[in-house]
Amino acid sequence: MSYRNGQRLPPEALGVPARLSVNPRARRLSIRIDGRAGEAVLVAPSERRLGDVVAFAHGKAGWMRQRLAARPESAPLAPDAIVPVFGRPTRLTAAGGAGAARLVEGDAGPVIVSGGEGEAYARRVENLLKRLARQALVERTEHHLRTLGQRPVRVSITDARSRWGSCSPHNRTIRYSWRVIMAPPAVADYLAAHEVAHLVHADHSPAYWSVVERLVGDHRPFRKWLREHGAALHAVGR
Template structure:
């Protein structure tokens, strides 16, 4: 069978719903779980390697089913909910009316106050998260660019399905997931360093990781934090 990049496989092909992905930066076959989409992503360095990725995934069917079953429940952005922001639990409070969402430091801790009802309330809170993410990530990106003596880049904020960020060195653009603003500030700083370092090395070679280490020190705790807590962040607002 001929497989192609982006192709979706039915559950009976590898044991779970799956999507094929070609990543030229990948150094080996791998599987990651896209909790938001409810599927496994089978990654190969080239389209020719996708058949091997499918065969490899068939040997990991039990593991993939277990990981998908462990996905956290959705966490809607609604009044009364508590969601993370900068790594701290933050309450969502409705004010009625149509006011924009605002972050307030109250005597009992931070909370977000917003107008709107239903989807309108959720959208206002998410817009606030996007604004905060852009502010923080732009500042950290510029700092890491200065450290490496790199020229400015164009930064955009998106809601990606699984990746926390991406860098396109050829057109000097970096895209971040707004959801990283829910993580502790040091994790967001690591993400900015991770993407800026790709302007120096496009791969994940030892030379690349040495650049990341120059920017943030030991990066392993931050990577582990995202692996352990990422699914919960992707469940927010679902």
């Protein structure tokens, strides 16, 4: 049977929803869980290896079911909800009217105050989080660019399903998921360093990781944090 990049397999094929993905930079067959989409992603380094990764996934069916069952429940952006901002629990409150959302420091900690109702309220809060993400990530990106003596880049904020960031060295563009603004500042700083380092080395070679280490020191705790908490961040606003 032939397979193609991006193809979705019916749930009965592996016992879970699954999508095929080709990543030329991948060094091996792998499986990751896309908690936001509710599916397993089977990754192969080339399209001709997609059959191999499907065969590999048959032996991981139990693990995939377990991981998908354990994904966090959705956490809508609604009044009285608690969401992390810069890693700090932040309460959402309604202000009445149609005012834009704003982050303030309350007596019991940070609070987001916003006008609007229902979807309009959620949209205002999400727009605030995107603005905060852009401000913080642009600042850290520029800091790391200066450290490495790199020219400026164009930064954009997205809501990617599976990647916290991406770098296109050929057109000097870096994209970040706005959701990283909910992580502790050191994790967001690591993400900026991770992407800026790709301007020096486009791969994930030892030379690349040495650049990341120069920028933020030991990167392993930050990568571990994203692995352990990333699904919960993707559940916010869903």
